[in-house]
Amino acid sequence: MTQAPSDATTIRLEIARYRPEQDERPVLERYDVPYRHEWVVLDALNYLKDHIDGTLSYRWSCRMGICGSCGMMVNGVPKLTCSAFLRDYLPGPIRVEPMANFPVERDLVTVLDDFMEKFQAxxxxxxxxxxxxxEEGEYRQTPAQLADFKQFSMCINCMLCYAACPVYQHEDEFLGPAVLALAQxxxxxxxxxxxxxxxELIWSDEGIWDCTFVGECSAVCPKHVDPAGAIQQAKVESTVGWYRSFLAPFGRG
Amino acid sequence: MRRSNEPLFWSLFSAGGVVTALLVPALILVTGFLVPAERVEFGRLEAILSHPVGRLALFGVASLTFIHAAHRLRHVLVDMGLRRFRGPIAVAAYLAAIGGAAWAATVAFA
Structure with a gap:
């Protein structure tokens, strides 16, 4: 925000294109788009689609960091492209790729089935x-009771944390950061x-116990949900439950 | 879904992390610097560590530190790509930790 406007007039984008009917694998293609101080990467993509190549596919909706649709890898880092300013990547080029750790459907569009399944699970x-x-009225909550879970409710399901998680990269079964934070x-x-x-699901090997607390999920989260913290919290609860099941096998777990 | 036994290893790992972070720097300071510099009398340190409680504490610090290191090494190696060997890595790491703990016991309770 404090940076002086740059005198750049264009900036180069390197976009991962994957058109299943013609590309065997994703290929990087280069495009020069106008540079504007107040533009974000998503603005540049929209310009590209409107004026240069209308065949580019990508997801987006709200343009204000609420809907969680426009997550992509920007220079290798999972970002909401509506919140990634071009000016932070000067002089370019800016490499835009689909979110890591997900199958690519087309160009910058990924397949989300795995996340959706785990989300419901x-x-x-x-x-x-x-x-x-x-007649007993509403369910009332104290501010302290609200504070106990509010942070974890800020998730917008953008899946940047899955793109950042090195465990999810290797473990297909791992429930993953956002889903575990949501359970919490x-x-x-x-x-x-x-x-x-x-x-049963959360405390299993595929739940919290696959996590090795790398913490990248919390580092890339645009909503400061801190999934890594949620998982650590659940690990403590699971451990207490585990010991309690030995001390009082017939009691409540 | 099988219930994970990871809580056992993780709780020992956590305990090891706490004692390693809190006590090991103090032990290094005392045994490595203050005793050689004669700021702490060796006889006093020996008396503390010869007391049954002192011996138990020493054994606890050493064995939990071994377990902490083994658990971390196990997960780092798997995270770095040796997933095919996760079983043998876990067995080898914890066996080494048990070996280290046994060694600590022979030293502490000798």
Missing amino acids: VKPWIIRDGEQPL RYNHDSRDQGKGERQ
Whole structure:
């Protein structure tokens, strides 16, 4: 923000193109687009699609870091392209590739099926044994109870953390950072009673225990959710549960 | 879904991390610098470490440090790409840690 406007007039983009009908593998193609001080990488991509090559495919929607659609690798780092300013990459070139660790469908578009499946597997909704009658009013929460999970509820499912995670890169089964943070978000909600239902999956080898606390997920998270912190928190809870199951095998886990 | 036994190893790893970070620098300072510089009398240190509680503490610090190192080495090697050997790596790392702990016991309780 404090940088003086640059006198650059164009900036070079190196875009990973993959057109399954003609490319055997993704290839980098170079495009020169106008440079503007206030433009983000997504603006440059939109210019490219509107004026240079209309066949470029990529996902985007809100342009303001809310929808989580426009995640890509910018110079090798997972970024929301709507929040990555061209001026931070001067003099260029800027390499834009699809999010790492996901299969590529076309150009900058990745296949999200694996994430969607894991997302549902942790039951990311409030589970209750039974609803309290309407006349008892709403479920009330103290500020402290809200603070316990609020940070983990800020996730926008942009999947940058999956693109950054070296464990997910190798372990297809690993539930991954965002999903585990989301599980923690519901487990720590005072209105939720579904911890037991989520536990088996979360506390398994494919859940939190594949994580080796590299921390890249939290480093790239545009919403400061801190998935690595969520997983560490869950590891402590899982460990307490593990020891308790030996000390009181017939008690509550 | 099989329940993970990782909590056992992870809790020992965590305990090892805490004692390594908190106590090992102090031990290095005392045994490596303060005793040779005669700021701490050797006889006093020996008396502390000869007491049964002192021996137990010494054994705890050494063995947990070995386990911490083994656990970290195991996961680093796997993360760096040796996934095909994850089983043998785990066995070798923890056996080395148990060996180190046994050695620490012979020193501490001699």
